[in-house]
Amino acid sequence: MLFKTKELSFAHPGRKILKFPDISLDASEALLVLGESGSGKTTLLNLLAGLLHPLTGSVILDGKELSQLSGSKLDLFRGKNIGIVFQKPHLLAPLSVKENLEMAHFLAKTSGQAIKSLLEELGIGSKLNAAIQTLSEGEAQRVSIARALVNSPKLILADEPTSSLDDHNTEKVIGLLKTQSRKIGAALIIVTHDQRVKNHISNFIEVKAS
Ligand SMILES: Nc1ncnc2c1ncn2[C@@H]1O[C@H](COP(=O)(O)OP(=O)(O)OP(=O)(O)O)[C@@H](O)[C@H]1O
Numbered sequence: 419m420l421f422k423t424k425e426l427s428f429a430h431p432g433r434k435i436l437k438f439p440d441i442s443l444d445a446s447e448a449l450l451v452l453g454e455s456g457s458g459k460t461t462l463l464n465l466l467a468g469l470l471h472p473l474t475g476s477v478i479l480d481g482k483e484l485s486q487l488s489g490s491k492l493d494l495f496r497g498k499n500i501g502i503v504f505q506k507p508h509l510l511a512p513l514s515v516k517e518n519l520e521m522a523h524f525l526a527k528t529s530g531q532a533i534k535s536l537l538e539e540l541g542i543g544s545k546l547n548a549a550i551q552t553l554s555e556g557e558a559q560r561v562s563i564a565r566a567l568v569n570s571p572k573l574i575l576a577d578e579p580t581s582s583l584d585d586h587n588t589e590k591v592i593g594l595l596k597t598q599s600r601k602i603g604a605a606l607i608i609v610t611h612d613q614r615v616k617n618h619i620s621n622f623i624e625v626k627a628s
Pocket residue numbers: 430431433453454455456457458459460461462
């Protein structure tokens with residue numbers, strides 16, 4: 419098993435304990451995380467990325483338990499092995515597309531995938547030297563997918579990646595996430611409310627506030 423979690427729980431300060439269903443995924447498998455607003459989906463994604471430390475339980479990626487890493491070791495492990503796509507692209511606006519992706523290589527201390535061919539596969543090859551401010555929303559989201567893929571991670575996490583996209587861009591973004599994660603043998607986890615995404619991935623867990 420490439421990725422698994424066991425008995426994860428978390429409590430935000432002053433809030434009740436959130437408990438999460440176990441996850442296990444092989445390479446190239448995809449999973450949706452469904453659940454009502456406030457049920458804890460983003461909290462779960464942050465636990466899976468090692469951005470929050472669980473109250474109980476474990477997250478194991480490629481045989482490494484995240485909670486046994488800390489500080490710069492955890493940051494480096496995340497940079498190399500986990501690609502994250504946020505709801506909004508969060509790109510570095512003063513930099514070009516290419517420089518944003520080079521930054522991801524630099525932070526993970528790897529030379530990763532070739533930037534130009536990755537952008538071409540994502541249909542934005544002509545944007546290599548474009549300034550971030552000149553991109554449309556769909557293009558910016560594809561750049562953020564490129565950034566999540568550029569180090570060929572073992573796990574890709576996406577939090578509502580299509581919520582601000584039209585149908586055409588949603589199809590594109592989900593298709594790209596699926597094909598690219600299969601190509602690099604990564605497990606893919608997408609948090610979504612979006613029915614358009616549910617049509618493409620059947621495997622899901624549901625997070626419930628108890
Ligand atoms: N930093 C925080 N401090 C205190 N409570 C928090 C914090 N972050 C989230 N919560 C609470 O934890 C619960 C789960 O929040 P979370 O954002 O994980 O839910 P969600 O399912 O992603 O919601 P949505 O679909 O609306 O984005 C909510 O009750 C929320 O108010």
